[in-house]
Amino acid sequence: MSGPLFQLTIILFLIGLGWLAGSRAEKLHLARLERREKNNGLFLVSQLKNYPAYVDGNLPPRLIVAETVVASDYFKTFLAGLRRLFGGEVRSFQSLLSRARRESTQRVVEQARALGYNAICNLRVESADVGGSTGSKKGAAMVAIIASATAYQCHFPNA
């Protein structure tokens, strides 16, 4: 019950678990993001430094920040390990990054909406370092994204 065969079984089990649970988590997350982005469709998001379509309201502009940390799963980490042998695009991690970015952006939008704003400008999306494991060679990737923006009230010409 020990030795290389046992270890191989464990690794295969973890890959299978990562594949099942990871792809399920990703699918659910993407569906959730899709729904929220649609829901927030009428919210003006820009990364301009001035305030497009600004309208004088009773709310002063305000900084909004949101952060998200998303974990990789064992399957993705394994795929990335294989990719490192052959080189090329690491698709499994690319989707991880885009999920974290979209999530952070939606959180900023939702916070701003809850405070009564209808636009954000100067959106900055940056990756953050949590505990160094983002750069570690041991695999276990996680992605931390901080999004910040200034919320204000804008005028929609056709609304």
Add this chain to the structure above:
Amino acid sequence: MIVTNTETIAGYQISEMKGLVQGNTVRAKHAGRDIAAGLKNLVGGELSGYTELLTESRRQALERMLAQAEQLGANAVVNVRFTTSAVTSGAAELYAYGTAVIAHPVA
């Protein structure tokens, strides 16, 4: 106190610059959170423990920055930026900095 990450504040006139204000913090989660994060790395999904860690750090760094701005007699901070660095595993440094100013609403 008005805080923005833009250089100007719409609807306001900046009349006086008070200088750079900054705040930073290094925070860590207890080991249990790190273990939970390790498990989460098998199945994927959001690491809410680390998200919380970042949120707490950001709040604290901003608070410290705002305390400095208050001391300088400013009523707004513009062009706020955040940077992070990893000190050791499980601990994150968050640094917030901006320019303290005095702003008046445009009548």
